[in-house]
Amino acid sequence: MAFVRTTSLPVELPPDARPERLRLRLPRSGWAVGTAVLALLGLTGIAIQTVPSWRHLYLTQNLNQAFLAPLSHGHLLGTDNLGRDMVWRLIGGLGVSLGIGVSVSIISIVLGLALGILSAFFGRTADVMSNVVIDVTWAFPAVLLAVVFAGVLGPSLLTVVLALAVTGWASFARIVRGEVLSLREREFVAAARILGVPRVTIGVRHLVRNLIPVTIVLSVFFISTSIIGEAGLSFIGLGVQDPTPSLGLILSEARQYVSLTWWPVLLAGGLLAVVVFYLNSLGDHLRDRFDPHRHGQR
C-alpha cells in the first residue's frame, strides 16, 4: 500500500477547502418540489426536441420578430437574433444541459465506482494498477483533454458527454477509493469475510450499497460541474451545435449580438447560474442529510 500513499497528493486538502459556501436553505418539501420542477422542465426540454410535431416550438424563425424584449406579444421572454422564442429555447437548452450533466454523471459513476472499488478492495496489484490510471488521468490538464476530445470527434452532443466523462471519472474514483478504504475496515465487512462471502459479493452487495449516499451526493455535484463544462466547451465553439440549444450555446450565441440586446445573455446566464447554484445547494443539503457527523453543524 505504501506505493499508493506516496503517489497520491502529498497533503489531502482539508475537508473544508470549500467550507460553508453560499447556499440555498429550504425545508425538506421545498427540495422535493424544486427538484421535481427542475426535472419536469428538463424533460419538457428533451421532449420538445424529440417529438417531431413539437420541434417548431424552439426552431421556428421569424426575422421580422428578432431581438424582441421580454413580455412582447406572444413571446414571454422575447426572441433571439433569428426571432426564435426564448422561453422554448431556454427550456430546450435546460433539457440538453441537464441531459448532458446526467449522462456524464452516470458514466463517471460507473467507471469511478468500478475502479475505486477495484483499487481499494482487490489487493495490491489491482490497487497499484488502477491508481496509475486514476492518477495519470488526474494529472492530465482536464480542460485540454476535453478540448482535444471535443475537437477530435467533431462537435456534437455525444462528444461533449465523452469529453467531460473522460476527465470527470478520475476524481470520482479517488473519492470512492477513499470511502472503500474506510468501509473495508468496518466490522460488517470482517463479519462477511469470516462467513466466507466471496470478495466479489462483498464488493458488489455490501460496499456498493454503503457507497450509495456518497454517490448520490457526488453525482449531484457532477451534474452541475458538467453543465458548466458543457457551457465552457460550447463557448469556444467545441460543444453543442446550433440549432440544438443548450444553456452554454444560447449564452455563447447571445454574446455575439450583445451590443444589440443583452436580454438573451441575461436570461441564459441567469438560468445557468440559478440551476448550478440550486444543484450545488441540493448537493450540500443531501450531504448533510446523509452524514450523521454533520447533523446540527452550522
Added chain:
Amino acid sequence: MKFAATRIGYALLVLFLASLVTFFSLRASPGNVTSSVFNIQTTPRAVIVAYLRQHGLLKPIPVQYWHYISGLVTGHLGSSLVSGLSITTIFRNSVGYTALLAGTALLIIFGIGVPVGMFAAAHEGRPVDQAIRGAASVGLAVPNFLLAMILVIILGLHLHLLPVSGAGSWRNLVMPAVVLAAEPCALTIRLTRTAYLEQALSDYARTLRARGVSERRIRWRHILRNAVSPIVSLGVLQVQVVVGYSMIVEVIFNWPGLGTEIVNSILQRDYAVAEILALMLAGIVVVATTAGDIILRAVDPRVRIVAQEA
C-alpha cells in the same frame, strides 16, 4: 528520494500518454486539414496528394508518430499545415502571452488571496470578515465565462473602460486576468482563512502571546509559516486549473496565447500545430505540479508524516 523518483516517473508517464492522446486522437478525427487549405471541389487530386506527401501525411501512422516525437526531442518542430509558419515561431509568439496571463492571474490569486484571507481571519466574526466571506462565496458560485460576459457588458460595452478583446496594452490584460483569477482567488481566501484560524487558536500561538511576542511577529513569522502548507498544496492544484481555463478565457477575450492557437488549430485540423502546442501546455502543467509536490514534501516535514499515516 523514493517519492521524488516515483513522482517524476509519473510525470514522464503522463507526458507519454499525453503525446499518444494528442497524436492519435487528432489523426483519428473525421475531417482533414486539406479541407481548410484547399477548395476540395476545384483542386485537382494530384495537388492534394502532393501536399499530403510534402508534409509526410501519407506515411504510416507509427512513422508519423516517430517523426513527431523525434522532432520534439531534437527541436525540429516542423511548420503549420495551414499557414506554413514554423511551429517554433508560433510557439514563441504565443507562449509569452499565456505566461503573462497565467502569471498575472496567479499573482492576483496569491498576492490578493492570501493577505485578504489572513485579514479576514484576524478580524474573525466582525463585519469585514463577513463581507469578505460573502464576496468569496459569490466568487465561487459564478462560472468564469459568466463573469467574463458580465464584465464585458458592463466595463467594455457600457462604460467603455476596458477593451473587450485582443492584446497590446495592460488594459487588455485586466479583464482576462481577473476572470481567470476570480474563482481560485475566492478559494484561496477561504482556505487561508481556515488554515490561519486553525493555527491562531493553537497552543503555541497562545504561548507566544503570553511571552509577550508582538502580534505582528506571531502573525507573519509563526502562524503564516505553519498555515502555508495547505495553501501551497492548493496552489499546486491551481496551476493546473489556471493553465487549463486560460484556454477558454483566451478564446473569449481573443487573447493571442497558446490556448487560442490550440483551439484554432484543432478547428482547422492543423495536426502539426495542435499536437505540439497541446503537448507543450500539458508539459507546463505536469512539470509545475510535479515540482510543486516534490518541493512541498521536501520543505514541510508534516506532509511526510501525514502521508505515512493516511
